[in-house]
Amino acid sequence: MSARWLEDELNGAGIQAERRTKHKAKKPLGRRRLETLTADAETGEAGDDIIRRLMALGHITEVVAELKSGKEATAYVARGPHGSVLVKLYRDLEARSFKRDGVYREGQVILDQRAARAMASRSRKGLEMLQAGWVSAEYAHLWHLWSAGLQVPEPLVGPSPFEYSATTPAVLMRLIGTEDQPAPRLSDAPLTPEEARNAWKQSVQGMADLLRLGYAHGDYSTYNLLWWENTVTIIDFPQLTTRQNPNFTELLRRDAQSLATSFRKHGIQADGETTLREVQRRAAGQGPAPRVVLP
Structure with a gap:
């Protein structure tokens, strides 16, 4: 697509x-x-x-x-x-x-x-x-x-x-999670140091997967990432933008900074520019296997 x-x-x-x-x-x-x-x-x-x-x-x-x-x-x-x-x-x-x-x-x-x-x-x-x-x-x-x-x-x-x-x-x-326990946002989830590192890697990879498809999320931070069964799920996409948007580079950079800033409460110390470079490096790699959408 x-x-x-x-x-x-x-x-x-x-x-x-x-x-x-x-x-x-x-x-x-x-x-x-x-x-x-x-x-x-x-x-x-x-x-x-x-x-x-x-x-x-x-x-x-x-x-x-x-x-x-x-x-x-x-x-x-x-x-x-x-x-x-x-x-x-x-x-x-x-x-x-x-x-x-x-x-x-x-x-x-x-x-x-x-x-x-x-x-x-x-x-x-x-x-x-x-x-x-x-x-x-x-x-x-x-x-x-x-x-x-x-x-x-x-x-x-x-x-x-x-x-x-x-x-x-x-x-x-x-629904991610269950009716009795919906998945919390990463911003609200209590994480161990090991879980925080795992969540950080998944979150950076998720941003890279979006970039590989030519997208910037536009509001990428722990407030729009869910945490359930040690898995990060990305949410909230109406403002997703493509490279046709003249603001694309700035929105991508802002996403990297927002992600780095919002993860500091979990003990992850990273800056926006380093995060952006890592996202760009990963975006050049192989993406996840496509899902089969049945009619």
Whole structure:
């Protein structure tokens, strides 16, 4: 899968989302309360229309807990036909504290000029398209990285944009850990010195694997790395950027610095430039074995 393929996928998903948009004003949705997402005991229906849609599509059967609330989305633990699911539910762009997303989108080619103008002006329709694009980007990146063999959560909807565009503003992936004990972020995990060294090596390798595919994560640190059964899992991909982005080199350098800085609490003493050189050296080597994605 190429960066151009991803670009075409995201363009297609964004245009589909525009066509489905209902032309009516609505209050921007921020963090959803758990009680509105869970099904009523008598009716069996959830109070939130997005969750009802996910249930109607057969992706989940119930929401059981809130896991984590971040600057742009809240993660919930749910159950589905194939086990435990993590539902990442994005806030509307107007309700998000993280709004400076242009630096990550530079270099992208939007084939629909009308859509490009709407997104650039951040009109109501443009914001809705940006929201759909943000969700579609995470799905597309997850599928690309998962099939390439990287240690990322398994996406549970797709790989066709037609399938995953129907879940906007939610991204569904397999839960890392268990319902009773979801995997902690590396920033929160208590590590022994040996575990810290192991986690550091895996984290550097993960960044190198991304670079080998032509990507910079854009927010790579222990806050976006999970630790479960001595394995590091990379998360949070909507801001992933390619070499077409004029900010690519700076974002890559910033990732290396963020990784080095965030690991200091675990006793790893490394600087950003040394980390970047090691990432670049490893990126020239062989990558992980690709996964087979069944139809």
